[in-house]
Amino acid sequence: MFHELSEENQLIAETAAKLARDQLEPVAAALDRGEERESFLSNLKLLAENGFMGLNISADYGGTEAGATGFALAITEIAKACAATALTVSVSNMVAEVIQAIGSEEQRQTHLPRLTDGTYAAGSFCLTEADAGSDAASMRCRAVKDGDSYVLNGTKLYISSAEYAGVFVVWAVTDPSAPKGKGISTFLVEAGTPGLVIGKEEKKMGQTASATNEVHFQDCRVPASALMGKENDGFRFAVKELSGGRIGIGALALGIGLKAMDVATAYVSERKQFGQPLAAQQGIQWMLADRATELEASRLLILQAAGLKDAGKPFSTQASMAKLYASETAQRATYTALQLHGGAGYIKDYPLERYARDARITTIYEGTSEIQRLIIARDLLKDM
Incomplete structure (x- = not known):
């Protein structure tokens, strides 16, 4: 299915990309070293002020009403700059969605505006x-x-x-x-x-x-x-929200993988060996092509799951597929990107080793890859 983004979703993605590029990426390496906590918190506040802490929340509570698709697009762009920030945004949105779904009106009125406007740094x-x-x-x-x-x-x-x-x-x-x-x-x-x-x-x-x-x-x-x-009667809501959270983690993994391959593509286009750019080598071209294909497939799986959620249709299996494939693809993408940098990829002066470390957890949290396979298989076999 072809996923053409609405003007609103395009604007969300563009706004997230600009904030990520201008505000998040410049401090990402320092944050990784355990520095700049105040910058991290101030960036969370900035993201809240721009509507990214209530992406699927009603405007009555200060939300953006962007839906699951807007949420996925935003998390992808934020993750390209700083995976830790993207995780915080994703989880805070999950918390807000639980409160909106099952909280009392008093609970919604009390807590949702504080999440969406950044009064609470996170949930x-x-x-x-x-x-x-x-x-x-x-x-x-x-x-x-x-x-x-x-x-x-x-x-x-x-x-x-x-x-x-x-x-x-x-x-x-x-x-x-x-x-x-x-x-x-x-x-x-x-x-x-x-x-x-x-x-x-x-x-x-x-x-x-x-x-x-x-x-x-x-x-x-x-x-x-x-x-x-x-x-x-609370556990079923936890299970349901985990499904939505898997769209976020899939999008986060996609963002890391895309950024790693963007950096690697630029590197092999400039780096010369044997008198020509590395990118002239067919073997390297095939590595780039394989990862690009897998990342595009990840993007489409994520948009499919998000679109089903926005339409109010069952999406749990599709969310598991998207999370499984995107997170496993992110592993391959970050290690391919590191490999393409050769010895330089192993040096902390380059961001490749950070991307690889940041991507690794995406196959584990919000349900491991093994759990996603169990969910998918259970759905396949339910009518047998």
């Missing part, structure tokens, strides 16, 4: 635990009703943006006797709530500017009004 999505990663329904974090409150206890792992998030969407078991995945509820917990403790920041291989922390709930008391949706 955090608290699902993963030590024994509940791919098998998220096995979580042990508990929320016990106590009068007009709930008391949360447990630990979440690998939580993006926890250090500077303004609000946390948290899943916890409210009925331990229910069948697996059926006794889980969703809560909104504001930063600074007593008992919400941000743990150590993980030292990661890539995307280092995006803080990733443990989050501890230690007798964390929240009002009953913090419950989103119905009690014991």
Whole structure:
């Protein structure tokens, strides 16, 4: 299917590309070294002011109403400049979508404008635990009703943006006797709530500017009004939002892969060996052609999934296909780009090693490549 972008989506992509080029890319290497945290936060604020923290959120709450397609286009352009920033934008949009989907009107009015205008630097999505990663329904974090409150206890792992998030969407078991995945509820917990403790920041291989922390709930008391949706009915919304998040991670991976190959194409066009540019060698031309074809296929898969979501049609399998293919393609693209640079690609003076490190995690978070294959296969076999 040919995907012709609307004028609005073209404008979103162009605006994101300009902000990424002018504001994000100049500090990306410093952010990767653990420097310039204030620049990182100020760039998040700038992106919010330009509508990128509420891309699929109603204008009633300060959102852009760009839909899933606009979201995917924006994340791709941002990721070309700084994958860590793109991740933060993607997760914050996920948080906003959960609040819009199942939050009360009071919750929406309170928290969505703060996400969309940058009052909150980011939002955090608290699902993963030590024994509940791919098998998220096995979580042990508990929320016990106590009068007009709930008391949360447990630990979440690998939580993006926890250090500077303004609000946390948290899943916890409210009925331990229910069948697996059926006794889980969703809560909104504001930063600074007593008992919400941000743990150590993980030292990661890539995307280092995006803080990733443990989050501890230690007798964390929240009002009953913090419950989103119905009690014991929260896990299905986590599964649904993960599907939407996979469009974002696919787009992020695509952005990294495109940028790596852009840099590599320029390099082999200029670098001479044996009296001619490297790009004159047929073997190198084929490497460029293979990666370009795979990246274009990734783009089309992402737009297909996003288009289905925008149309209100089932999109989970297509999102898994897009995320699987784009993230695996990003691995090949970044390593091909590094290879084309030869020894220079292994040197930190060039950005190739950063692109390779940043791309690696995309096959893991929001569901590993193996989990995506299980989802796709389950859909293929459901009628057998």
